[in-house]
Amino acid sequence: MNGILSIDQGTTSSRAIIFSTKGKKIISSQLELKQFFPKNGWVEHNPNEIWSSTIKVTKNVLNKSKKLNINIKALGITNQRETTVCWDKKTGKPVYNAIVWQDRRTENYCKKIKKKENLIKKKTGLLLDPYFSATKIKWIIDNIPNAKKLLKKNQLLFGTIDSFLIWKLTDGKVHATDASNASRTMLFNIVQNKWDKEILKIFKLNKKILPIVKNSADDFGFTCKKIVGQKIPISGVLGDQQAAAMGQVCFEKGSVKCTYGTGAFVIMNTGNKRLISKNKLLTTICYRINNKTTYALEGSIFIAGAGIQWLRDKIRLINNAYQTEKIAKSKKNTQGVYVVPAFTGLGAPYWNPKSRGIITGLTRNSDWKNIVRATVESVAYQTFDLFNSMRKDGLHPSSVKVDGGMVSNNWFTQFLSEILRIKIVKSGINETTALGAAYIAGYQVGIFKSLKHIKRYWKKDRDFKPKFNKSYRNKLLQGWEQAIRKTLA
Numbered sequence: 001m002n003g004i005l006s007i008d009q010g011t012t013s014s015r016a017i018i019f020s021t022k023g024k025k026i027i028s029s030q031l032e033l034k035q036f037f038p039k040n041g042w043v044e045h046n047p048n049e050i051w052s053s054t055i056k057v058t059k060n061v062l063n064k065s066k067k068l069n070i071n072i073k074a075l076g077i078t079n080q081r082e083t084t085v086c087w088d089k090k091t092g093k094p095v096y097n098a099i100v101w102q103d104r105r106t107e108n109y110c111k112k113i114k115k116k117e118n119l120i121k122k123k124t125g126l127l128l129d130p131y132f133s134a135t136k137i138k139w140i141i142d143n144i145p146n147a148k149k150l151l152k153k154n155q156l157l158f159g160t161i162d163s164f165l166i167w168k169l170t171d172g173k174v175h176a177t178d179a180s181n182a183s184r185t186m187l188f189n190i191v192q193n194k195w196d197k198e199i200l201k202i203f204k205l206n207k208k209i210l211p212i213v214k215n216s217a218d219d220f221g222f223t224c225k226k227i228v229g230q231k232i233p234i235s236g237v238l239g240d241q242q243a244a245a246m247g248q249v250c251f252e253k254g255s256v257k258c259t260y261g262t263g264a265f266v267i268m269n270t271g272n273k274r275l276i277s278k279n280k281l282l283t284t285i286c287y288r289i290n291n292k293t294t295y296a297l298e299g300s301i302f303i304a305g306a307g308i309q310w311l312r313d314k315i316r317l318i319n320n321a322y323q324t325e326k327i328a329k330s331k332k333n334t335q336g337v338y339v340v341p342a343f344t345g346l347g348a349p350y351w352n353p354k355s356r357g358i359i360t361g362l363t364r365n366s367d368w369k370n371i372v373r374a375t376v377e378s379v380a381y382q383t384f385d386l387f388n389s390m391r392k393d394g395l396h397p398s399s400v401k402v403d404g405g406m407v408s409n410n411w412f413t414q415f416l417s418e419i420l421r422i423k424i425v426k427s428g429i430n431e432t433t434a435l436g437a438a439y440i441a442g443y444q445v446g447i448f449k450s451l452k453h454i455k456r457y458w459k460k461d462r463d464f465k466p467k468f469n470k471s472y473r474n475k476l477l478q479g480w481e482q483a484i485r486k487t488l489a
Contacts, residue, residue: 004020007057008243011101013053016054023429027065029060033049033053043100043102051165076235076237076441078433083160088155095156102344103136106138107130109138113202127280137203138205156209159175169224177211180242180288187199187203193213194213195207217235222234243434245436246440247434252269254269255401259432262304272295289443304406305321318372325411328409334374340378342357355487379416400425417465419476426461
């Protein structure tokens with residue numbers, strides 16, 4: 001039997017999954033990842049833990065695959081996108097912790113160069129925000145003496161997590177990324193499809209530290225046998241949200257998916273033309289195949305599943321995520337309680353890095369179950385804000401495909417349909433991110449002959465359609481709007 005290996009290195013865990021050549025999950029392994037919060041608004045990972053957890057889950061599934069006589073034909077990589085690592089190209093040792101996409105430490109610097117935002121947006125499709133990699137790289141170089149020293153010696157390398165893993169998997173032979181990940185750095189010109197000299201000058205960054213940018217389906221070298229145990233072609237790379245769009249077969253212009261992981265991300269395929277939002281959505285590269293770029297419009301929610309983790313790990317109202325469905329069902333409503341989980345600021349359409357989370361509407365009658373349900377509801381309200389921006393831009397999707405951990409909660413998925421007032425289509429497989437990486441890798445080695453060929457294997461679980469009356473829904477949204485105003489005040 002032939003199989004495709006997919007590495008999915010995310011914000012909260014590292015996973016490896018082996019799929020069949022028809023997109024069926026065969027073997028999987030997962031390890032949770034620690035997050036560090038050294039200061040208010042700072043979020044970091046240990047790059048060595050990222051690597052050790054990735055190689056461990058990879059070896060786990062490969063060892064199991066041997067027993068099942070599975071022949072691994074290709075490896076696809078998908079990753080948390082804007083998270084930034086800098087390392088020594090001679091030793092492979094990171095100079096500092098990975099600065100996670102959620103990190104807000106460069107907020108003041110972004111303010112200093114605010115006048116450059118229009119130029120940056122025109123070229124990269126992105127807003128000037130700490131979210132993206134550029135200011136994170138600059139912070140490392142400006143604040144870590146060893147980074148400066150290595151830069152002078154031409155020994156410093158930068159990468160998003162995909163680049164770091166490719167470097168490690170190939171034993172330092174390949175320093176590369178794909179166009180989807182490059183488009184999230186705020187350094188990549190998405191029109192010309194190359195690193196932008198003018199923007200590099202703004203951030204005072206040297207092009208020599210940057211990886212080569214390849215197609216999403218491309219030759220990224222081979223895994224080193226002494227490290228992985230097998231020589232496997234690395235043939236596909238996509239940022240996690242773009243990979244989810246691939247896994248959800250969003251190949252047609254206008255097709256939309258939303259993935260509910262640590263954060264939540266809406267992506268709409270806009271075809272071969274860039275669509276510039278007037279309502280603070282991002283223009284990005286969805287994928288690049290055969291040197292042809294497919295663009296997307298994207299909205300980002302920083303806290304989705306991370307809010308459920310907060311309920312579990314920090315304020316300990318739940319023992320596990322699965323409890324949230326039962327708790328939400330047990331309450332008729334939140335009794336006016338709203339949670340705005342702006343723990344690391346607010347993403348689209350507000351783009352306010354200074355905002356912090358609030359709970360509003362508490363009374364003597366409020367209980368812990370109200371807070372749990374309100375936290376779950378907040379993700380639907382944040383999604384509404386993104387879709388409202390799309391509507392203001394003249395886009396009116398009639399349905400959205402959803403995936404990710406949170407949509408295993410059917411109560412949440414139905415509530416989402418009520419708030420958006422559109423049909424929600426739940427994927428037949430939750431691991432669409434890993435699946436998308438497998439698809440793009442399989443495409444490159446000829447397992448899948450075309451995107452149409454891939455589309456044959458997509459399956460849905462079920463549909464969710466709105467049932468609420470409009471006035472009740474509007475009342476809920478008015479309450480959310482008031483809560484947002486308080487957060488932004």
